[in-house]
């Protein structure tokens with residue numbers, strides 16, 4: 068109790084920016100902060116600065132619906148996200164910061180024979196990677212989510228589900244603050260309200276960045292971890308990424324008594340639902356089809372997501388919506404990330420995270436740190452290289468990543 072009113076800084080006060088760093092990371096979201104954290108932890112690289120145009124966690128890291136899982140459709144994807152969930156499992160203890168990770172399980176509902184077939188295929192791929200994932204019938208669904216309506220004559224009857232016990236939810240702000248504190252303690256400098264406006268190149272190599280106020284910062288290596296803004300940043304380095312930026316929206320109800328302790332996803336109903344520790348029902352949908360950088364929500368989303376939520380949870384009929392919001396998502400053509408080196412030497416990207424990148428933050432941090440420190444691309448992320456689009460080696464996660472976060 069003694070410590071409760073003591074003012075303690077989470078990380079050091081913002082320092083004077085230096086003219087040069089070994090590594091400059093653009094973007095103070097979960098991926099940028101994780102990269103800085105693992106650079107110090109695993110490789111002793113501490114001359115690192117994170118440049119963030121707004122406050123830490125102002126992007127998708129602070130707006131997401133906090134779902135972690137690894138039951139992806141491709142072996143490459145499943146392996147990669149599984150490594151991330153495993154890192155998350157140890158992260159609270161490692162950062163000495165409670166990230167409120169509840170591995171309460173994750174259900175992807177199947178409403179048709181075709182969906183049951185796809186779930187069965189996914190469960191097979193998952194199990195071959197050692198991931199706990201199986202197809203279950205309506206009775207088991209009813210046992211896991213007793214408050215959910217399972218009427219056989221519903222518009223979208225539940226025929227079964229893909230059940231993934233290690234999936235769950237984690238507190239997104241805590242992840243951002245824990246990683247920021249870890250990165251700061253490792254020696255990295257965090258510079259909020261510093262917008263990058265250009266990337267300097269010399270002889271095909273990135274040599275630094277220019278800030279919006281005109282200041283130049285030299286760098287041995289520049290990492291872009293700018294998610295929704297990735298294509299604009301890559302454009303500054305003369306690179307064209309196959310990415311379009313869309314908004315994804317979410318909303319929460321007022322706090323209600325505990326009714327649901329598992330994540331529910333329905334791709335066909337375009338809705339996913341969980342209940343937070345505070346009792347709020349957290350509801351999301353799929354991306355909006357138009358491209359934009361304007362993080363503004365729509366009434367249509369609230370109407371449609373409410374309608375589908377009520378089909379599954381009619382008892383929420385009188386629940387009031389507390390707030391709704393939107394964030395940016397950088398969608399790649401195969402719904403897999405674009406990760407690693409680019410054709411500009413010394414310029415690496417963590418991009419193409421669409422609606423599912425938060426769960427990847429620790430493994431992105433660890434693998435990007437290894438790449439920057441050693442110059443070698445870790446095996447785990449080799450399938451996600453930008454050049455796969457030139458070599459026709461896509462890693463299609465369309466069936467497992469569109470609405471399922």
Ligand SMILES: Cc1cc2nc3c(=O)[nH]c(=O)nc-3n(C[C@H](O)[C@H](O)[C@H](O)COP(=O)(O)OP(=O)(O)OC[C@H]3O[C@@H](n4cnc5c(N)ncnc54)[C@H](O)[C@@H]3O)c2cc1C
Nearest residue numbers: 094096097098120126127128132134263394423424425426
């Ligand atoms: C509503 C919503 C729900 C989601 N739900 C989930 C989910 O349940 N599970 C999941 O795994 N994923 C989810 N996602 C996706 C996930 O949040 C993102 O893929 C992930 O957060 C992206 O990585 P990041 O945290 O590093 O990005 P961000 O937090 O977006 O970080 C990028 C940062 O770059 C900064 N930046 C941009 N341009 C510049 C510049 N020029 N100079 C300096 N800084 C710059 C931005 O301000 C931003 O802070 C969701 C996303 C949204 C919007």
